[in-house]
Structure formats: C-alpha cells, structure tokens
Amino acid sequence: MNLTLNINGTAHSVDIVEGELLLDVLRRLGFTSVREGCGVGACGSCTVLVDGHSVSSCLTLSSRCAGTEIQTSEGLGKDNPVVRAFVAEGALQCGYCIPGFVMMATELLSENLHPDEKDVADHLEGNICRCGTYPEIVKAVLAAASGIPK
Amino acid sequence: MNPPILRPESLADACTMLSLDEDALIYGGGTALQILRKQGILSASSFVDISQIPGLNEVHQTENEILVGSMVSIRRMETDPLVRRYLSLASAAYAKVANPRVRNTATVGGNIAHGDYRLDPPVALLVLGATIEATSAEGSRRIPIEEFFVDFQLTALDHGEIVTSIKIPVSSDIVASTYVKLSSLSANDWPSASAAAAVFRRPGETRILRLALGALAPTPVVTSVDITGLRKDQAAEAVLERAILMMDPLPDVRGGIEYKRNLGRVAVEDALRNLWRDQPSD
Numbered sequence: 001m002n003l004t005l006n007i008n009g010t011a012h013s014v015d016i017v018e019g020e021l022l023l024d025v026l027r028r029l030g031f032t033s034v035r036e037g038c039g040v041g042a043c044g045s046c047t048v049l050v051d052g053h054s055v056s057s058c059l060t061l062s063s064r065c066a067g068t069e070i071q072t073s074e075g076l077g078k079d080n081p082v083v084r085a086f087v088a089e090g091a092l093q094c095g096y097c098i099p100g101f102v103m104m105a106t107e108l109l110s111e112n113l114h115p116d117e118k119d120v121a122d123h124l125e126g127n128i129c130r131c132g133t134y135p136e137i138v139k140a141v142l143a144a145a146s147g148i149p150k
Numbered sequence: 151m152n153p154p155i156l157r158p159e160s161l162a163d164a165c166t167m168l169s170l171d172e173d174a175l176i177y178g179g180g181t182a183l184q185i186l187r188k189q190g191i192l193s194a195s196s197f198v199d200i201s202q203i204p205g206l207n208e209v210h211q212t213e214n215e216i217l218v219g220s221m222v223s224i225r226r227m228e229t230d231p232l233v234r235r236y237l238s239l240a241s242a243a244y245a246k247v248a249n250p251r252v253r254n255t256a257t258v259g260g261n262i263a264h265g266d267y268r269l270d271p272p273v274a275l276l277v278l279g280a281t282i283e284a285t286s287a288e289g290s291r292r293i294p295i296e297e298f299f300v301d302f303q304l305t306a307l308d309h310g311e312i313v314t315s316i317k318i319p320v321s322s323d324i325v326a327s328t329y330v331k332l333s334s335l336s337a338n339d340w341p342s343a344s345a346a347a348a349v350f351r352r353p354g355e356t357r358i359l360r361l362a363l364g365a366l367a368p369t370p371v372v373t374s375v376d377i378t379g380l381r382k383d384q385a386a387e388a389v390l391e392r393a394i395l396m397m398d399p400l401p402d403v404r405g406g407i408e409y410k411r412n413l414g415r416v417a418v419e420d421a422l423r424n425l426w427r428d429q430p431s432d
Contacts, residue, residue: 047251054251056252
C-alpha cells in the first residue's frame with residue numbers, strides 16, 4: 001500500500017508492506033539517525049517524535065502515522081539548542097544511541113522548560129548508552145534547558 | 151508475513167470482525183503485540199486496529215468516577231491533571247510502566263487485556279475498585295476488576311470482547327495512598343514485587359486498609375484489612391500477616407520464590423511507611 005508520511009515538515013510518498021514498522025520505513029527513506037538497538041522498545045535508539053510525543057519506531061506501525069507530524073533528529077539541524085549542547089558537552093562516544101537521546105530531550109524540554117537533574121534522569125531512563133556517557137548527556141540536557149550558549 | 155491489518159471505523163464493525171474470525175487479535179497500542187510477534191510466539195490471522203473507532207480515546211469525569219477510554223495512552227494517565235488530582239494512586243502506578251516512549255504508545259485497555267501478573271496499573275485499579283467495560287457482538291458487560299484476572303496470563307475476557315473503558319471510582323474517603331515498585335533488573339523493567347495501598351476512612355471513623363500485590367502470585371491479588379482502632383504497629387502487623395498469605399511467587403530470571411517473598415515483604419513495609427508518613431496526625 002502507498003502511504004504519505006510527513007517527516008520533518010516534508011511529505012514523503014512511500015510504498016509499504018502490510019504491517020511495516022516506522023523504523024524500517026524511515027531508514028529506507030534515508031533517515032538513518034533512526035537506529036535499531038533492542039527491537040523491543042527498551043533501548044531508545046530508534047526514538048522519533050510523532051505529533052510531539054516520543055515513540056519507539058521499532059514498535060510503531062507506519063500505517064498509523066499517516067496524517068501525523070514525524071520528527072527525527074535530522075530535522076533539528078546543527079544549530080538546534082539540544083544538538084549544540086550535546087556537542088559542547090562532548091555527550092557522545094560512538095554516537096549510535098545519541099539521536100534517540102536528543103529526541104527524548106527534545107520531548108522533555110517541550111513539556112518542561114526547567115527540568116532538574118532528576119527530571120532529566122526520569123525522562124531519559126529508558127534510553128541506553130553502552131559507552132556510558134550518561135553524566136555528559138545529563139549535563140547537556142540541563143545546559144540546553146538553561147539556554148547557556150557554550 | 152505480517153498478519154493483515156483491519157481498520158474498523160466503528161465499534162460495531164470491530165465486534166463483527168472479531169466475531170467472524172477466532173484467530174484475529176485486537177491491536178491497541180501494539181507495544182506488547184509487536185514484541186510477541188518479533189519473538190515468534192504470536193499467531194494471529196489478522197490484527198483488528200481499533201485506533202480509528204471514535205470515542206475510545208477520551209477521559210470523562212462524572213460525579214463520583216472517572217471513565218477512561220481503552221485507547222487512552224498510559225502516559226496520559228500519568229500526566230492528565232484530572233487523573234493526577236482525583237486518582238493520584240492510579241496516576242502513580244501508570245507513571246511506573248516501562249519508559250516514556252512505551253507509555254506514549256501503550257494503552258489503558260491493552261495494558262489490562264494483556265493480563266500479565268506483573269503489570270503496574272492493575273494493583274492500583276484493584277485498590278480503587280475499578281470496573282472494566284467489555285463489548286462484543288453480543289453487547290456490553292461490566293466486569294469488576296476483582297473478577298478480571300482469572301489465572302496466569304488469563305483474564306475474564308472472552309474472544310471477541312474488546313475492553314472499551316475502565317471506570318474508576320473517585321473516593322473522598324481515601325486519606326493516604328501509595329504505589330511501591332521494586333525491580334531486580336532495571337528500574338523500568340517489570341516489577342519483581344509491587345504493592346499498591348490506600349487507607350479509606352468511612353463514616354463512623356472506621357478505617358479500612360486496602361492492599362494489592364503485583365508480580366507476587368499468578369495474578370495480581372487484593373485484600374482489605376479493618377484497621378479501625380489499631381495503633382500503627384498493630385495495623386502494620388495485621389497487614390503484613392495478611393500479605394504474606396497472599397504471596398505465591400513464580401520463580402524466574404528476576405528471582406526465586408524466597409527472594410520474591412522477601413522482596414514482597416519489603417514492598418508492603420515500604421507501602422505502609424509511605425501511608426503512615428502521609429497521615430502523621432494518627
């Protein structure tokens with residue numbers, strides 16, 4: 001079946017097979033910041049925002065996303081405050097998981113302009129970084145929230 | 151091959167589709183179904199996607215209860231001001247489900263229909279005395295939550311029945327409530343032991359402590375203990391004694407039987423401490 005998906009503000013027409021997951025469709029369209037990790041919604045590497053809400057694209061039916069606004073980290077750009085804070089704090093090693101963390105942080109900051117360290121930890125607790133960059137990630141999200149340019 | 155996805159636009163159509171195919175499965179948020187499908191332990195002839203049915207995604211308040219549509223997300227139960235204000239125990243339990251992404255996707259109806267003995271929300275719903283509305287081609291019926299969890303991974307739902315709403319009483323008798331979740335793997339894993347509890351003060355100053363346990367028996371379990379006139383230590387002793395009798399843990403990767411019994415005891419003690427802290431005048 002054919003599906004139109006609005007991704008980062010642009011409409012994409014795509015042929016999908018029945019039941020195809022959003023993760024696979026996004027990667028096929030070239031949005032390779034969206035990455036499979038665990039495949040069961042527990043690691044956060046495939047996080048995207050659908051109408052502003054974070055979802056695991058590995059568990060999301062692509063057909064359910066017609067008519068929604070999908071955001072991936074490609075749409076944020078290098079001048080986005082969260083992206084800049086991650087770079088400034090050195091909040092990455094291998095980087096595989098980082099787009100997922102950036103999208104979770106984007107959701108958090110859209111709901112809570114002034115999160116404290118516990119709010120950040122609570123919101124990001126379902127994202128896994130096997131390099132163990134958690135302290136820098138928390139610092140980056142707090143820096144993005146405080147709006148301090150580095 | 152993925153099962154074909156049917157997209158009924160009315161409840162009546164969904165009921166008809168389910169009544170015509172005994173191997174069709176209801177697709178709510180899909181978080182559990184997708185995991186089970188990937189694990190290869192799910193066989194379904196089709197998925198009946200109920201997301202297009204109007205009215206299932208709403209939260210209504212009436213005088214003494216809040217009615218939650220089955221497609222309302224778990225996260226909304228965590229964050230909705232109405233639910234937080236009037237059903238703080240339920241909100242606390244929904245907030246502990248998995249992680250924010252799963253809570254954004256998973257639904258209130260799907261969660262309970264999943265029927266797992268370790269789910270976070272059912273223990274709160276048991277303490278609060280919720281009622282489940284199930285609808286099929288034959289009509290609707292209301293199932294008291296105490297009758298909903300029948301056995302290990304088995305609910306009172308018949309094939310073809312869709313959970314359409316959960317009705318949760320709003321009680322002004324509750325003077326304190328708490329949800330405790332203890333996990334032995336990661337913080338957002340299933341609990342290895344959980345406890346929801348509330349103290350109800352009824353006219354005439356009777357005090358009833360309602361306690362439900364999760365992950366500690368093949369189904370979530372609930373009890374009421376009359377603690378009228380008891381000192382806190384006496385009440386705690388009476389509740390713990392009852393709680394221990396309710397525990398029948400299943401050994402698994404999260405711990406053996408004795409470990410879970412001990413953890414269950416800790417969950418109940420934590421719950422009691424939280425309750426007493428919230429009513430310091432007694």
